[in-house]
Amino acid sequence: MSCDICKKPFNILWRRDTKCKRCNRIICTDCSKLQQVRDVFRNICKVCMQDCETIRKIISESLLAWNHNSEIAKRYWVKDVEFIKSMYKLNKEIKQSNIARDVKTILQTPMNYSIQEFLNLLIFNNRDVEVTITNVVDTFVTRNPKVGYNQYLIKLTIFLLCFCKDYVCLKILEDLYNKIPKQYYPEYQTTQEFIKDHDQMQHDAIQDVKFRFKLEQDQIMAAKQFIESAMMHYKNQFFLNLTFSSAFYILDKIIQSTDSTEIDKFFSVIIQININQLQTKNSELVIARTTTVEGIKQYQNQLAKKRSSLYLSVDKCAQDARQQSQQSCRTIQRKMDVSEFEVDENENLSHQSPTLLQSQKLEITKLTQELLSLEQQINQLRTENQQLEEISVQNTATLFKEYENAIGDLIDKTEILLKQQMMSG
CATH class of the missing domain: 1.20.58 (Methane Monooxygenase Hydroxylase; Chain G, domain 1)
Incomplete structure (x- = not known):
């Protein structure tokens, strides 16, 4: 057995320290950090420590608060907050009764350890939170019937409301779904046309990974199985099943980008980062642990250099x-x-x-x-x-x-x- 971070084996001289109390990695002494959270000390791994520091840094520097317009939202995600406030009005009466029920269920179901810690630092009054989330999602579905509704939309709304007011959240949701292909619309995914599109999307994703990166045959097979089983699960929730640092980095880039294929490129990068963990037990948790912002940037830089060489050829x-x-x-x-x-x-x-x-x-x-x-x-x-x-x-x-x-x-x-x-x- 070895440390899940540094991979050094445990032996008589190198004993296992403990499990990380945040992500449950088995970690050695060198990879363990002692952190105080709400007057309680706990051992967490150094990767989780970095993620915690990122969460607290963003909260403090961007003045994050629940249902409040942060500096991130005002400076990078939308242009004119006051104009949006005058144009985007939320429904006073809920028109989709199932949304309120789903909101309550999702709030009672913990997300992954990293996203949940971020939400716990910002969400306090559950009653007000439920009403706000329900109003935003219900208004969005009413205004955008072609997009439709699923529970992933609630998770995305909860995350966005940690950075902005409800009316700005509504605007960002509409901008997001306007820039991505219709194959990611919940309503379209219920149609017969989507079945044919889904097969083509899987084929394109497999070919993209196959030729974008140098993979062995067994890695290609692992990527193929992962794409077939998990592609829509990751893309439909805009990668909010990763850690906060990675999820925020990806979502921020997608919101600010004009490229409709950005979501597909990030999915390819995540596969490459985790190519040897795609078939492990609890692969979603393992992928959340091993996917870091540094890793994403590294593969993005490789793709950018590759694209630049193609520009020179053209x-x-x-x-x-x-x-x-x-x-x-x-x-x-x-x-x-x-x-x-x-x-x-x-x-x-x-x-x-x-x-x-x-x-x-x-x-x-x-x-x-x-x-x-x-x-x-x-x-x-x-x-x-x-x-x-x-x-x-x-x-x-x-x-x-x-x-x-x-x-x-x-x-x-x-x-x-x-x-x-x-x-x-």
Whole structure:
């Protein structure tokens, strides 16, 4: 047996210390920290210590309070709080009776150890909390019938209300569901069309993981089984089954991003981080433990570097195409210069013999027509080349500057298709 954090084996000299009183890891003395929580001392692992420090830092620095607009919400998540307040009105009467019942049930069911600790620090009066959550979810469902309702929506609302007022929470919920594909709408997931879409989503996720990262065959099989069994569970709740630090990092990025595939990219990263834990017992708890913000950033950086190299390849292809077009124009110009030289020589010959005059005139006429035709071809090629350069510049500016996230996804999918072709070939 070994320490769940540092992986050092336990022996006579290296004895097991205890279980972490927060995440239940088996930890050694070096990986254990003594923390005081509400006048009670407890041993927790150093990973949990870091997560606790992150929670307290965010609460204190961003002035978090239940159903209160924090600095995070006002500065990064929405633009005009007062305008939102005037536009987003909550229902005075609850229209969905099952929502109130579900809210009460979920509040009585603890979430994972990290998220629950964060909620415990901010939520006190259960009666007021239930009413607020129910009003927000009920109003959202009423305003957005195409999105629909499930219990994941309640969990997301509870988390968001720790950062903002109810009307801002409603706005953020609508923005979130407007930017993600309809396949993540609870209402759409009840339709027959979703069954076909779900199979395709699983296939795309498997191919994405398979070609985005270097995996062994057994790892690919583990990823495939995990995608088939857990993909929607993670995505539907926006990864709120991870620790607070990781869940907050991911949700913050999704809220601020304009990329509709951001949720899919984070899921791929989580699979890669936990590729050797996907089939372990209590895999959801293990994944929550092992997924850290540092790990997520590390794989994001790897993907960013990979995407940058693809951008350079695309730029080089565009540059080669422009150079090839310019070389074609120069070739035509050289042919024109040779033809003009031939005309001058024919004119000189015409002075030498009158019998050659008529034939030379005919030849000159023929060459002149050819020259005019060549000039027209050159002008046409120059126009086409200029149009190609303008289109290339415009596309480059648009695709690589204004819509960088969109083309990044396109390049990823193109790479997958190319590799599939190579494998099938």
